Amino acid sequence: MQYISTRNKEYGHTAAQAIAQGLARDGGLLTPAYLPRLPKNALNDLCKMSYQQRAVYVMNLFLEDFSASELAAFSAKAYGPDKFDTPAVAPVHTLEDGLHCLELWHGPTCAFKDMALQMLPHLLTASLKKTQESKTVCILVATSGDTGKGALEGFKDVENTRILVFYPKDGVSAIQELQMNTQEGGNVGVCSVYGNFDDAQTGVKKLFSDEELREELANRGYFLSSANSINWGRVLPQIVYYISAYCDMVRDEKLEMGDLLNICVPTGNFGNILAAYYAKEMGVPIGKLICASNSNNVLTDFLTTGVYDRNRTFYNTMSPSMDILISSNLERLLFAVTQSDEEVRGYMEQLAASGRYQVSDKVAGRISSLFAAGCCDDANTQRVIGEVYDKYDYLIDPHTAVAFDVLARYRKETGDETAALVVSTASPFKFCDNVLGALGHKEIASGLGVLDQLSEATGLNAPKPLASLKDKTIRFDQSVTKEKMVDMVLGMLD
Numbered sequence: 001m002q003y004i005s006t007r008n009k010e011y012g013h014t015a016a017q018a019i020a021q022g023l024a025r026d027g028g029l030l031t032p033a034y035l036p037r038l039p040k041n042a043l044n045d046l047c048k049m050s051y052q053q054r055a056v057y058v059m060n061l062f063l064e065d066f067s068a069s070e071l072a073a074f075s076a077k078a079y080g081p082d083k084f085d086t087p088a089v090a091p092v093h094t095l096e097d098g099l100h101c102l103e104l105w106h107g108p109t110c111a112f113k114d115m116a117l118q119m120l121p122h123l124l125t126a127s128l129k130k131t132q133e134s135k136t137v138c139i140l141v142a143t144s145g146d147t148g149k150g151a152l153e154g155f156k157d158v159e160n161t162r163i164l165v166f167y168p169k170d171g172v173s174a175i176q177e178l179q180m181n182t183q184e185g186g187n188v189g190v191c192s193v194y195g196n197f198d199d200a201q202t203g204v205k206k207l208f209s210d211e212e213l214r215e216e217l218a219n220r221g222y223f224l225s226s227a228n229s230i231n232w233g234r235v236l237p238q239i240v241y242y243i244s245a246y247c248d249m250v251r252d253e254k255l256e257m258g259d260l261l262n263i264c265v266p267t268g269n270f271g272n273i274l275a276a277y278y279a280k281e282m283g284v285p286i287g288k289l290i291c292a293s294n295s296n297n298v299l300t301d302f303l304t305t306g307v308y309d310r311n312r313t314f315y316n317t318m319s320p321s322m323d324i325l326i327s328s329n330l331e332r333l334l335f336a337v338t339q340s341d342e343e344v345r346g347y348m349e350q351l352a353a354s355g356r357y358q359v360s361d362k363v364a365g366r367i368s369s370l371f372a373a374g375c376c377d378d379a380n381t382q383r384v385i386g387e388v389y390d391k392y393d394y395l396i397d398p399h400t401a402v403a404f405d406v407l408a409r410y411r412k413e414t415g416d417e418t419a420a421l422v423v424s425t426a427s428p429f430k431f432c433d434n435v436l437g438a439l440g441h442k443e444i445a446s447g448l449g450v451l452d453q454l455s456e457a458t459g460l461n462a463p464k465p466l467a468s469l470k471d472k473t474i475r476f477d478q479s480v481t482k483e484k485m486v487d488m489v490l491g492m493l494d
């Protein structure tokens, strides 16, 4: 299968080239030239398999230049019992008949980024070998929290890789900071940047375009790469859990094979819900794709009106991983729906120039037949955490609560009571303060004390990777200005 740019479909790339390269040279996203259909009976066969085997089966449909045995080795490493705290890897929890929750936070960092970032390093290192890149790859990440820790855990001690994460000194939670500063592994580095997320991100972008740095690193045997969510190696592993969830539900008699399932996803960069769309197009009986946003509701407006307009106020919310005004992976949906690189290029040029574009009526109509959308502010997020806990004795994090609220409103407005799967993207223990607040606690413990407080309040144990933070040694405590980031990189890659 060939991979092409969403802005120019003329040049084909192999899967290994697409993953090694990350982004197309023209700024577009490298995307499969067509979506494979699941063969007849494939879903029945997949029902009998483990999560690891399902991952091999699905990825094999897209990665012609990888052998099944290669993928099996990656899958065993990425989704083994030393990484995920349940053999199901991504279990479906049922709240009541027709209402289910897909838990994507059983990995080493307790957020859904693990589902892809545990696999990406294996795909990337193999892709570099296949494309005969002999230098060591150095992954640079600017993070507002979840991605940095996910990437550190994924790349930790993976041969021929280094990883360096920059986070804003004033922009991550105490738990997120500890998670990163205690990171283990011989090939990792973590450093905070004075300022906010924008400062860290601008700094990393500057490193990528610093020709002098590139040359110096090449002399030392390194080259720079990124692990962000537009790499095909991050989208592909996400398709697997939608197919897997459907199979688990059939196997456990929550659905009959062929029954439709609506899916509601708390969305930021549009990577997660895009994978659900691909699963649907491959033949999984998925009904509506419901896109849930927080107060940063640029996608709600786009999916319902066809106008994308980033010129609006940016809100810091209690679901920070969805605080995004430019959802990069939306470009892949536009390409799938228009099948026109020229049309996508036009929209993206308008977005770059004015922050706004409007798709044609035909495209808008197609999109609104596939997707529903809604948004939920912080007050409603807290209310829903409390309600779901009271009604179902089930604790959810703020991102997941946004999706529950949007699904409830969708059902009320449309009367569509099709069985629904809400995607849960983080452990509630990652956001103890706001979850405790939602449960009515007025005084919140400081530092890691919040973990015990939430445990005591709910009788649940904090996930091991978070509970064990208190026994970990701080390995990284350096802070730099934006201007000094280049010295950090050179210091680490000697």
Ligand SMILES: *Cc1c(COP(=O)(O)O)cnc(C)c1O
Binding pocket: 111, 112, 113, 146, 147, 229, 266, 267, 268, 269, 270, 271, 272, 273, 321, 322, 399, 425, 426
């Ligand atoms: C990254 C993230 C999201 C948003 O996912 P996208 O693929 O960017 O849409 C939602 N919730 C959590 C907890 C996340 O870490």
